[in-house]
Amino acid sequence: MNFRGWWGDAVHPRTDPIKARLAAIMARRRHGVAALERRSPWLAERLSFYHAWRANPRAIGAILPSGRALGAAMVREIDPAAGPVLELGPGTGAFTRALLARGVSPGQLVLVERDPYLATRLRRDFPDIAVFDIDAADLQRYVLFPREPAAAAVCGLPLLNLPLRTRLRILRATFTQLRNDGACYLFTYGVRCPVPQRLLERLGLRARKIEVVFANVPPARVWKLTRRMTPCGRTREL
Numbered sequence: 001m002n003f004r005g006w007w008g009d010a011v012h013p014r015t016d017p018i019k020a021r022l023a024a025i026m027a028r029r030r031h032g033v034a035a036l037e038r039r040s041p042w043l044a045e046r047l048s049f050y051h052a053w054r055a056n057p058r059a060i061g062a063i064l065p066s067g068r069a070l071g072a073a074m075v076r077e078i079d080p081a082a083g084p085v086l087e088l089g090p091g092t093g094a095f096t097r098a099l100l101a102r103g104v105s106p107g108q109l110v111l112v113e114r115d116p117y118l119a120t121r122l123r124r125d126f127p128d129i130a131v132f133d134i135d136a137a138d139l140q141r142y143v144l145f146p147r148e149p150a151a152a153a154v155c156g157l158p159l160l161n162l163p164l165r166t167r168l169r170i171l172r173a174t175f176t177q178l179r180n181d182g183a184c185y186l187f188t189y190g191v192r193c194p195v196p197q198r199l200l201e202r203l204g205l206r207a208r209k210i211e212v213v214f215a216n217v218p219p220a221r222v223w224k225l226t227r228r229m230t231p232c233g234r235t236r237e238l
């Protein structure tokens with residue numbers, strides 16, 4: 001049952017006591033969440049993440065947002081002057097904050113977050129950044145960078161939870177948003193790259209592990225995907 005639509009309703013306690021009671025409970029909860037956001041943004045972020053995970057564990061893929069060390073590792077190689085940056089699956093914005101700290105300007109960032117609750121939170125926390133609440137697997141249908149292709153992509157999607165076909169669609173679409181020498185950074189809690197070799201070959205990509213981050217719960221590995229160059233220096237069509 002969705003209680004959110006009830007906020008605007010005129011609920012009279014005498015004619016509709018149950019609805020009025022529920023509306024009062026929700027009002028208190030909303031007030032409590034706002035107070036928590038003010039008092040402890042750190043805890044509020046974790047609770048929001050947990051709330052999203054409970055609603056859809058497979059799509060979120062983790063019960064905690066990434067830590068600062070992983071965020072820094074994900075963006076370390078990104079040159080803020082190189083061009084726009086695409087972020088997939090920003091969640092509560094752990095990598096978004098790292099990108100801003102790296103010097104990427106809000107106007108150069110595009111976030112793609114499918115979860116409407118998290119997308120609303122991102123719009124509130126980063127009002128100057130474009131947030132698309134769309135499925136990353138449908139990226140091919142959108143022109144996210146009308147002026148110039150992105151120089152880099154940061155992927156926070158739980159790729160291992162997605163079928164190979166979906167991973168293929170997401171990566172193909174991501175690389176069509178990137179310029180030829182663009183790179184996509186992703187992380188995994190596993191040992192291997194979350195994009196298997198046969199998928200990389202099919203897409204004409206190569207993967208390189210660039211960092212192991214132990215100061216994250218759980219520890220994570222950062223991978224960098226780039227287009228494979230042909231012997232004459234060209235990239236293959238995806």
Ligand SMILES: C[S@@+](CC[C@H](N)C(=O)[O-])C[C@H]1O[C@@H](n2cnc3c(N)ncnc32)[C@H](O)[C@@H]1O
Nearest residue numbers: 059060065066089090091094114115135136156
């Ligand atoms: C593991 S969380 C990572 C969040 C954040 N990047 C971090 O590291 O803390 C994965 C995020 O990807 C989003 N997501 C999952 N599947 C998606 C899809 N197909 N399209 C867009 N976002 C998706 C989830 O809603 C969630 O916010």
